Amino acid sequence: MTIAESILWPLTLPYGAAVRIRAQAYRWGILRQQHLGGVVISVGNLTVGGTGKTPMVLWIAQRLLAERRATGILTRGYQGELAAAGANAPEAKQSGTEASDDLTSDEVQILRTRLGERVLLGVGADRFARGGELAKRGVGWFLLDDGFQHLQLARDVDIVLIDASNPFGGRHLLPAGRLREPRSALSRADIVVITRSGHSPGLEAAIRQDSNAPIFYARTQLDSVWARNGSVSEDDAGLRPKRFFAFCGIGNPPAFVSDLREWGFQVVGQKFFRDHHRYGQQEISEIEAEARGSGAEALICTEKDAFNLGSVRCDGLDVLYCRISMRVDREEEFWREIIARTKRKTGHPFR
Numbered sequence: 001m002t003i004a005e006s007i008l009w010p011l012t013l014p015y016g017a018a019v020r021i022r023a024q025a026y027r028w029g030i031l032r033q034q035h036l037g038g039v040v041i042s043v044g045n046l047t048v049g050g051t052g053k054t055p056m057v058l059w060i061a062q063r064l065l066a067e068r069r070a071t072g073i074l075t076r077g078y079q080g081e082l083a084a085a086g087a088n089a090p091e092a093k094q095s096g097t098e099a100s101d102d103l104t105s106d107e108v109q110i111l112r113t114r115l116g117e118r119v120l121l122g123v124g125a126d127r128f129a130r131g132g133e134l135a136k137r138g139v140g141w142f143l144l145d146d147g148f149q150h151l152q153l154a155r156d157v158d159i160v161l162i163d164a165s166n167p168f169g170g171r172h173l174l175p176a177g178r179l180r181e182p183r184s185a186l187s188r189a190d191i192v193v194i195t196r197s198g199h200s201p202g203l204e205a206a207i208r209q210d211s212n213a214p215i216f217y218a219r220t221q222l223d224s225v226w227a228r229n230g231s232v233s234e235d236d237a238g239l240r241p242k243r244f245f246a247f248c249g250i251g252n253p254p255a256f257v258s259d260l261r262e263w264g265f266q267v268v269g270q271k272f273f274r275d276h277h278r279y280g281q282q283e284i285s286e287i288e289a290e291a292r293g294s295g296a297e298a299l300i301c302t303e304k305d306a307f308n309l310g311s312v313r314c315d316g317l318d319v320l321y322c323r324i325s326m327r328v329d330r331e332e333e334f335w336r337e338i339i340a341r342t343k344r345k346t347g348h349p350f351r
Helices: 003-027 053-066 106-118 127-136 183-188 201-208 253-262 281-293 303-308 331-343
Strands: 039-045 071-075 120-123 141-145 157-163 191-195 215-227 243-248 266-272 298-302 318-328
Touching: 003 183, 039 053, 039 331, 053 071, 053 106, 053 141, 053 157, 053 318, 071 106, 071 127, 106 120, 106 303, 120 127, 127 141, 157 331, 191 201, 191 331, 215 331, 243 253, 243 281, 243 303, 253 266, 253 318, 266 281, 281 298, 298 303, 303 318, 318 331
Parallel strands: 039 141, 039 157, 071 120, 071 141, 157 191, 191 215, 243 266, 243 298, 298 318
Antiparallel strands: 215 318
């Protein structure tokens, strides 16, 4: 335990007590869950950010669309919500990734860019109200983004993602660690997905201490590399010999650099920011200066960061970003498990 963790550890006691009491209140029916008139699939995690929730939500949404199911996504929308709550988000600019005043969340912008008008978005803190509005527009299948702790909304399937590179966030609850809930909360999970790994028996054994849910594996894969103006960059293979300076503001920044190297990119420097960080002109100038000092030929970031660059200018160095997707091992079995869970609907997620 670090000095900072030691100082913050006493604060985990009241926090831990509060989350346990809250979960127990829902389990015993003291607090009542709200039920939408449709199927709700929750995708969430135990820790703060960085497990691959958005790629997983996209994967499930695309499977639902392939089966012609009327699909909506309910998301909190970091740093705000749409002006017309529950309405379909304005389409992100397809020719670029400049921020929109109406789309205040980077993750919402990614969902809209990838899914277009095929999926309706309900953005806001009151996801039951947003879901009700989408139901009036014909949605019958709801994806609850980052929903594991959103206990006020009933769900039919609870999918929990665990990042193999940092599975339990330092093993301490907030604020000393990154755990939102104790590991025992995994007993609520219907399906557990270990991300950033294809085989982790030690982690499986740790999960089995708290959950009997089926365990699957998934990894992010690189789909394409885009220039900041929205055009697909040159063939990925042609980028491999270049020297890149990586920067990002995501939940698990070291994982992005690890992914880049696994994909064959040469990373000569890096700079990390807080999750959902919105960049200012001075910061970009500093990133460029550090990149030049490290001998980089270009900058590279995540799709999420590309939206958060807004209107800042980059002088001299190209800015590229990675568009990724989720590759699920045993994907057909995984999908059958999700659908089977929806057919065993009981209306009570703590069964």
